[in-house]
Amino acid sequence: MYLISVTKSLQALGVHDIDTDYNNYKHHTDSYALRYNYERNFQNDFPEHLLDDFETNLVRQMAEFDPVKEIRGAKSLLETFRARQISFCFATGALPKPAMLKLEQCDLWYDPSILATSKTHESREGFVQDAIERAKAFYQKDQFDQIISVGDGVWDLKTAQNLSLDFVGIGKRNQKKLIEHGAKKKHCFDDLLAFKESLF
Structure with missing residues (x-):
């Protein structure tokens, strides 16, 4: 669910060639996923202001799924x-x-x-x-x-x-x-x- 939200949020920012093999990323973080995919798509330095847009969009995408459940205990x-x-x-x-x-x-x-x-x-x-x-x-x-x-x-x-x-x-x-x-x-x-x- 969450990784699907990450992918859709990247697409919403115009990033379409997305490496979805998230488990093999150098850093397993949202901010790295954005920077890595943005720079490989546009061959340009990642603009820091996009992080806020990405964060807001992630919450919006998460709302499309059932709430996450507590790990027992x-x-x-x-x-x-x-x-x-x-x-x-x-x-x-x-x-x-x-x-x-x-x-x-x-x-x-x-x-x-x-x-x-x-x-x-x-x-x-x-x-x-x-x-x-x-x-x-x-x-x-x-x-x-x-x-x-x-x-x-x-x-x-x-x-x-x-x-x-x-x-x-x-x-x-x-x-x-x-x-x-x-x-x-x-x-x-x-x-x-x-x-x-x-x-x-």
Whole structure:
């Protein structure tokens, strides 16, 4: 659903020769998808103002589909973190408006102050580091004793490895691939409820 929205949003901006093999992109982010496809179509530098148009159009395209569904246990996990005053933040390759729409569709609590997106960083390492800095400011911490990156894709694992972060894999679909690429089996869970139960 989301990748179809990305493709349609690119087309709405006049980009028609689109590389839809999104999983093999250098960066798995909305902002990179726009710049990469724009520049390969027009052989011109990407104009920054198009990012806002792309972001707005993405939300419009998403409205054509059913709302996204919460990953089992997400709401419960966040509520537990908040109740126990455990610091957390959000890092996503999406742009802010689509990311917030998905959080709202799942009825998940968030604060824009701890939402890091590809609006400011094309690379996953960039916005994950941004998320950490945002969390330090939001929770008024100089540093964290441990930082755990939670994700469902191999690119999430590689980002955590590149930044020397602990990693937790979520979901059955990519579990085997995650373990093959270095994730610890005991740190891979079918959903966020199982992850929560391992913690508390």
